Amino acid sequence: MTAQTATPRSLPRPTQPALLPPVAREARYGFTTQQVHAGADTGPVGHGDRVAPIHVSAGFRFEDPDTAAARFSGEADGFVYSRIANPTTAALERRLAALEGGADALVVGSGQAAITTALLGLLQSGDHLLASDHLYEGSRGLFSENFARFGIEVDFVEDHADPAAWRRLLRPTTRALFAESLSNPRNEVLDVAAVAGVAHAHGVPLVVDNTLATPYLLRPLEHGADVVVHSASKFLSGHGTALGGVVVVGRGFDWGAHDDGGAPRFPQLSEPSAVLGGRSWADLHGERCYAEHARHHVAARFGPVLSPFNAFLVQQGVETLSLRMAQHCRSAALLAAWLERHPAVERVDHASLASSPSHQRARRYLPRGSGAVLAVTLRGGAPAARRFIGALELFSHMTHLGDVRSLVVHPASTTHAHRTEAERERAGVHPGTVRLSVGIEDVEDLQADLRRALDAA
Ligand SMILES: Cc1ncc(COP(=O)(O)O)c(C=O)c1O
Structure with a gap:
């Protein structure tokens, strides 16, 4: 044909x-x-x-x-x-x-x-x-x-x-x-x-x-x-x-x-x-x-x-979507709350957090969880973000999300590199921001990996 x-x-x-x-x-x-x-x-x-x-x-x-x-x-x-x-x-x-x-x-x-x-x-x-x-x-x-x-x-x-x-x-x-x-x-x-x-x-x-x-x-x-x-x-x-x-x-x-x-x-x-x-x-x-x-x-x-x-x-x-999403969301919310309190972290964007401008909408629209992608901004700017990513072991450094494996990327130098600084700021992409896509690994292991990387940052 x-x-x-x-x-x-x-x-x-x-x-x-x-x-x-x-x-x-x-x-x-x-x-x-x-x-x-x-x-x-x-x-x-x-x-x-x-x-x-x-x-x-x-x-x-x-x-x-x-x-x-x-x-x-x-x-x-x-x-x-x-x-x-x-x-x-x-x-x-x-x-x-x-x-x-x-x-x-x-x-x-x-x-x-x-x-x-x-x-x-x-x-x-x-x-x-x-x-x-x-x-x-x-x-x-x-x-x-x-x-x-x-x-x-x-x-x-x-x-x-x-x-x-x-x-x-x-x-x-x-x-x-x-x-x-x-x-x-x-x-x-x-x-x-x-x-x-x-x-x-x-x-x-x-x-x-x-x-x-x-x-x-x-x-x-x-x-x-x-x-x-x-x-x-x-x-x-x-x-x-x-x-x-x-x-x-x-x-x-x-x-x-x-x-x-x-x-x-x-x-x-x-x-x-x-x-x-x-x-x-x-x-x-x-x-x-x-x-x-x-x-x-x-x-x-x-x-x-x-x-x-x-x-x-x-x-x-798709046949395991609900099981994976439940675990993704549970871990992401736990890690977001912990990261927000960490001294090396300036800001965490995740709708599960009361500090998020989206929190009330999340309560209305997302009763099962606020997803597994979060933006974490480190106090030390781009150099800290580079050290942080370099020290992670379980998080794969790549531009992808929604994988069973945890992933990390530095948006300011990759996905958003072609935008002006003002545009990046408006998008919530600061020099020290990293995007995490939280996978389904044991959350204790992910937390240990993040802690080690934050120490290095
Ligand atoms: C929200 C959203 N929509 C669409 C796309 C594009 O999807 P694909 O990479 O399958 O073309 C992406 C990719 O990251 C995304 O994050």
Whole structure:
């Protein structure tokens, strides 16, 4: 099959069996039950496997020409080509949709790909994106540099806890709001409901990056968000072995709405499309139009595919998510409280601490824990941070987070090195700041390692 035939004029639909197999559809089942059962049905090409197998097939045979035509026209369900859907990635999609409480999910090759796919499904040249100022640096660069080259404008909201600050920066052309539920690296908690309220009053969706919280700690769709994205490379996969990303779409957003001037807010969804033979994505798919368009028209075209092998690794990780998150959060909170009292430490940013500006929001949104990423600022500045990192034994020095192993990085000289000093200060990245991602090792061992490194610093 050529790439040309894999992106047909009409609509190839992957098989989408019921979102949850009976066992996980039962409301009485909890998160941990769902994380090992939801979406486990492998669909018509499965053979009763208990674990979704790795389908390493680029495409899928058609039984006959009529079936081929019907799959391309969208009249028949079935897999066509793995750039669009694959049984292994579809199983993961069903599971992640269930865990986030979403209607649809689309997995892609990385967190960056998930953010790009989610937002390019909403934005076009001339549109405006309003994003929190407290973001992963990769997202910031994507918005302010790459999206700018597509003619998409962006503003960053400095005080993301203040709904009025969001409202002030809205424009008639704003088509999406974007924020992290738990910010990287400062562990600030988003008031999801308040920001969703601002977005909806303007008729646009709120997209939330839920990477650091995971659905075990927070399900943004339940608080009013419309789309959730993740870097699955972090806590979802959990073992530092695979890159992946996911876009989860909620229910109830009116994708066909018009703006005050009577123009459709999302013409790519509500206007007739040549690809669909003159119908629109909204006509064909109703409430599911955004997800279908993102899959077939954005991801399938730009091509950021998640390999079935990586989907399998992410799925394996997800099956222990709640157990790992509980341990990550418990240890991170204990270490944050201890570090805050240590004489070599100037400041600790973790929402579990009463000193955190996010503490009240954490009590409301994160009853199971405030995540495992914290920013620790040492009194001795950059030289102390270098000595500290050099003396750590259990913490791996690398730019990653959400691994079972504990990790450390010095943001000012790495992730945030290209920012001005003033910007770094605003982001809470001081010369002496190190970012810790607390793993699942015994907390006593982690504390001993940190104590030794603080002595050296
Ligand atoms: C909050 C957040 N979102 C997105 C990403 C990007 O994910 P990936 O590295 O899988 O592309 C990261 C990476 O660190 C992140 O921390």
